Amino acid sequence: MPEHLSALDLVLTGDPALFAIVRLSIAVSFSAVLLAAVLGVPLGAAIALSSFPGRDAAIVMLNAMMGLPPVVIGLVVYLALSHSGPLGAWGLLFTPQAMVIAQTILVTPIIAALARQTIEDLWLEYRDELTAMEVGPMRRIATLVWDARFSLITALLAGFGRAAAEVGAVIIVGGNIDGFTRTMTTAIALETSKGDLPLAIGLGLVLIAIVVAVNALAWALRRAAERLAG
Amino acid sequence: MIRFDDVTVAAGSVTLLDRLSLAIEPGPPTVLIGPNGAGKTTLLRLAMGLLAPTAGSVTRTDERRAIVFQRPTMLRRSAAANIRYASAGSDRTRELLALVGLEHAADRPARRLSAGEQQRLALARALARDPTILFLDEPTASLDPGSTKAVEDVIRTVSERGIKIVMSTHDLGEARRLAGEVVLLHRARLVETGFAPSFFDAPRTEEARRFIAGELLV
Amino acid sequence: MIRRLLLALAFLGFVLPAAAQQGSIVVASTTSTQDSGLFGYLLPLFKGHSGIDVKVVAVGTGQALDIGRRGDADVVFVHAKSEEEKFIAEGGGVKRFAVMYNDFVLIGPRSDPAGIGKSRDIVEALRTIKARAQPFISRGDRSGTHIAELKLWKQAGIDIEHDKGPWYKSIGQGMGAALNTASASEAYVLSDRGTWLSFKNKGDLAIAVQGDKRLFNQYGVMLVNPAKHPYVKKAQGQQFIDWLISREGQKAIANYKINGQQLFFPNAGDPSA
Numbered sequence: 001m002p003e004h005l006s007a008l009d010l011v012l013t014g015d016p017a018l019f020a021i022v023r024l025s026i027a028v029s030f031s032a033v034l035l036a037a038v039l040g041v042p043l044g045a046a047i048a049l050s051s052f053p054g055r056d057a058a059i060v061m062l063n064a065m066m067g068l069p070p071v072v073i074g075l076v077v078y079l080a081l082s083h084s085g086p087l088g089a090w091g092l093l094f095t096p097q098a099m100v101i102a103q104t105i106l107v108t109p110i111i112a113a114l115a116r117q118t119i120e121d122l123w124l125e126y127r128d129e130l131t132a133m134e135v136g137p138m139r140r141i142a143t144l145v146w147d148a149r150f151s152l153i154t155a156l157l158a159g160f161g162r163a164a165a166e167v168g169a170v171i172i173v174g175g176n177i178d179g180f181t182r183t184m185t186t187a188i189a190l191e192t193s194k195g196d197l198p199l200a201i202g203l204g205l206v207l208i209a210i211v212v213a214v215n216a217l218a219w220a221l222r223r224a225a226e227r228l229a230g
Numbered sequence: 231m232i233r234f235d236d237v238t239v240a241a242g243s244v245t246l247l248d249r250l251s252l253a254i255e256p257g258p259p260t261v262l263i264g265p266n267g268a269g270k271t272t273l274l275r276l277a278m279g280l281l282a283p284t285a286g287s288v289t290r291t292d293e294r295r296a297i298v299f300q301r302p303t304m305l306r307r308s309a310a311a312n313i314r315y316a317s318a319g320s321d322r323t324r325e326l327l328a329l330v331g332l333e334h335a336a337d338r339p340a341r342r343l344s345a346g347e348q349q350r351l352a353l354a355r356a357l358a359r360d361p362t363i364l365f366l367d368e369p370t371a372s373l374d375p376g377s378t379k380a381v382e383d384v385i386r387t388v389s390e391r392g393i394k395i396v397m398s399t400h401d402l403g404e405a406r407r408l409a410g411e412v413v414l415l416h417r418a419r420l421v422e423t424g425f426a427p428s429f430f431d432a433p434r435t436e437e438a439r440r441f442i443a444g445e446l447l448v
Numbered sequence: 449m450i451r452r453l454l455l456a457l458a459f460l461g462f463v464l465p466a467a468a469q470q471g472s473i474v475v476a477s478t479t480s481t482q483d484s485g486l487f488g489y490l491l492p493l494f495k496g497h498s499g500i501d502v503k504v505v506a507v508g509t510g511q512a513l514d515i516g517r518r519g520d521a522d523v524v525f526v527h528a529k530s531e532e533e534k535f536i537a538e539g540g541g542v543k544r545f546a547v548m549y550n551d552f553v554l555i556g557p558r559s560d561p562a563g564i565g566k567s568r569d570i571v572e573a574l575r576t577i578k579a580r581a582q583p584f585i586s587r588g589d590r591s592g593t594h595i596a597e598l599k600l601w602k603q604a605g606i607d608i609e610h611d612k613g614p615w616y617k618s619i620g621q622g623m624g625a626a627l628n629t630a631s632a633s634e635a636y637v638l639s640d641r642g643t644w645l646s647f648k649n650k651g652d653l654a655i656a657v658q659g660d661k662r663l664f665n666q667y668g669v670m671l672v673n674p675a676k677h678p679y680v681k682k683a684q685g686q687q688f689i690d691w692l693i694s695r696e697g698q699k700a701i702a703n704y705k706i707n708g709q710q711l712f713f714p715n716a717g718d719p720s721a
Contacts, residue, residue, distance in 0.1 A: 082518045082519070082520050083518060083519035083520050083677055083679050084518040084519055084520075084677075085518075088519070088679070091679065093520050094474055094503065094505060094520070125303050126303055126305070128280065128299055128303070129299070129302070129303050129305075131280060132278060132280065132296065132297045132299075133315075133316050133359065143305070143315075147305055147306040147307070175474075175503070175505035176505070176506065177474075177503040177504060177505060178487075178488070178503075178504065180503055181503075190483075192624065192625070192628065193479065193483060193621075193622050193623070193624025193625055193628075194483050194624050194646065194647065194648060195624055195627060195628060195631075195647040195648040195649030195650070196648040196649070197628075197648075197649055228339075
C-alpha cells in the first residue's frame with residue numbers, strides 16, 4: 001500500500017490492495033462460519049436432544065471451548081499442517097485454506113454451544129407435539145433447526161464476529177503474506193508494527209464497518225423472513 | 231379400544247393416578263371431568279402413550295392415536311405447513327383447513343393466529359394424522375364463546391365421522407353437550423363413570439352429586 | 449446436509465486463491481526486511497526476471513529458521529550469522545550465502561536521559577544505561593536483533609540475564625512493537641536501521657548511537673535442505689538465491705532508498721561476510 005495514504009484515502013480511492021484484503025477477510029471468515037455451521041448446528045442439536053452419561057460435562061466443555069484462545073488454535077493447526085506435521089502432505093500451511101481451517105475450529109464450538117441452547121429451548125416447547133406425532137430423531141433435528149433458523153442466525157453472526165476479529169490464529173497459519181494471506185486483522189497488526197498507527201486505526205474502522213454491515217444485512221434479512229414465516 | 235387395569239402413575243411422592251381401571255370403547259365422545267388436579271391430563275397422556283404407568287397395565291387394540299394438548303404448540307410455519315407436517319399420508323390440508331374454518335389463514339404464520347384459531351388449527355393438525363382415536367385436553371379452555379362453539383362443532387362433526395373422541399373439560403355445560411360417556415375423576419381416583427344422561431340426572435356417588443352442584447372444588 | 453457441505457467446499461474453491469500455486473516459493477524472513485519495504489521493492493523485480501511469485505512470511509530470525517527446520521519454507525533469509533551457521537551444520541539448509549548488510553542503531557529519547565552524549569561506542573553506552581538504570585526495551589524473541597543485542601551486552605562485560613533489573617523490559621515481540629513500546633515509555637532500544645528509517649511512530653525518539661563497527665548487521669540467505677524436506681522447491685528457491693547475489697540483484701538492493709537514504713548494502717562478494 002502506498003505509504004503516504006490514509007485509510008480513508010484507500011477506501012475512497014478503492015485501493016485494489018485494500019479491496020483484496022477486505023475480500024480475503026470476508027471470504028475466509030464467511031467460509032469458516034459456513035463450515036462451522038454445517039458441523040456445529042447438527043452437533044448442538046444432537047447434544048440438545050440426546051441424553052447420555054457425561055452430557056453435563058460435555059455441555060460445560062463445549063461452552064468453555066467458546067473461549068479457546070485463537071493463538072493456541074493457530075499453533076495446533078500450524079503444527080498439524082506443517083510439512084513436518086501429520087497433515088503436511090496437504091501442503092496447506094501459509095494458504096487461505098489453512099486460515100479457514102483454523103477459524104472453523106475457532107468458531108465451531110461457538111455455533112455448536114449457542115445452537116445447543118437455542119435448540120434445547122425449542123425442544124422443550126416442541127417435545128410433546130413431536131413425540132405425539134411420532135417424529136423420528138433425524139426429522140426432529142431437521143424440524144428444530146429449521147424452526148430455530150432465525151435464532152441460529154444470531155449464533156452464526158456471533159461466530160462471524162469472532163472469526164473476523166481474530167488475528168492470533170490467521171497470522172500463524174496464514175503467515176500474513178502480502179497479497180495472499182493478508183487479512184484486515186493481520187494488516188492492522190503489521191501497520192501497528194510499522195508504527196503507522198493512523199493507518200492501523202483506519203483499517204480497524206474499516207473492519208468494524210464491515211462487521212456492522214454484515215450484522216445489519218443479517219438483521220434486515222431476518223426481519224423480512226420472520227414477517228413471512230412467523 | 232383402550233383398557234386401563236389397576237393403573238397407578240406416580241411422580242416422586244405424588245400420586246397422579248391411583249389404581250384406576252377403565253375401558254374406553256368406540257362410540258360417542260368420552261368426557262373426563264373433575265376438579266383441577268384430579269388427574270384428567272395424566273389420564274389423557276397415559277392413553278396417548280406419552281406416559282408409562284408406574285403400576286398396572288394399559289392395553290390397546292390396534293388404532294391410530296392423535297392428541298391436542300391444552301396449550302398446543304404451533305410450529306414456526308404457516309397454518310397449512312403445520313397440517314402438512316403432521317400429515318400421515320395423502321395431503322388433505324385444504325379439506326382440513328375448511329373443516330376447522332381456517333381456509334383464509336392457510337398461508338399465515340401459525341403462531342400469529344388467535345388462541346381460538348390456533349386451537350382449531352391444532353385440531354386440524356391432529357386430524358391430519360388420520361387417527362381412529364383423538365384425545366383433546368380441555369380443547370375450549372380460555373376460548374371465547376364464539377370460538378368455543380366453533381371447536382365444539384368440529385368435535386361433533388369428527389365424532390360423527392366415526393373417530394373416537396376422548397376429551398377433558400371442566401365445563402359441565404360442554405360435558406352435557408358433547409358427552410356420550412362421562413368419567414369423573416377426583417384426587418387421582420376414578421369416582422364414577424356412566425352414560426351422560428343418567429350421570430347428570432342420577433349421580434350414584436356423593437362426589438358426583440356435589441360436583442354437578444358445583445360444590446366440589448378441589 | 450451433504451449438499452450443503454459440497455456447496456461450502458465449492459464456495460471455498462471459488463473465492464480463495466488456489467493453494468498450490470505453480471511458480472511460487474515461500475521465503476521465511478525477518479520483519480526488518482519486510483517492514484523496511486525492501487521486499488516490496490525487490491520482489492516485483494524478481495518476478496519480472498523469473499516469473500516466480502515469492503511469498504514472504506516475516507517473523508523473527510529464530511522463528512524463520514524454525515519454519516525452515518520444519519520444511520515449511522523453501523528459502524530462509526535472515527540476519528544472525530551464528531544461528532545461520534548452526535542451521536546449516538544441523539542440515540536444515542544447504543549452503544549459506546551472504547547477501548547484504550546494514551547496521552544496528554541504538555535508539556533513545558531525544559533528551560538523552562542516560563547522558564550518552566555524542567559517543568560512538570555502543571558498549572560504553574550500554575554500560576551507562578545499565579549503571580543509571582535507564583529504561584531499555586529488549587525484543588526478547590530470539591530474533592537477529594535480539595541475538596545481536598545479547599552479544600553487545602556480553603561485549604560490555606555485562607551478564608544481562610543475571611544483572612537485569614526492572615529497567616530492562618523483555619517484550620517478546622517484533623521490531624515495530626519494540627519501537628512502539630520504547631516510544632511510549634521513553635526507553636532505549638536496539639533497532640536495525642532499515643526498520644528505524646521506515647518506522648512512522650518515532651515520536652520523541654532519535655538515534656543515540658551509530659557507526660560503531662560492532663553494530664554491523666549481516667544478512668544471509670539459504671535454501672532449505674531438499675534432501676530432508678522433499679516438498680522444498682529446489683529449483684525456484686535456488687533461482688531466487690542466485691538472483692539475490694547476482695549483479696542485477698545486488699544492484700537492486702543498493703538502489704532501494706527511503707528519502708534518498710540507502711538502507712541495505714550488498715556484499716555478496718565478500719567472502720568473510
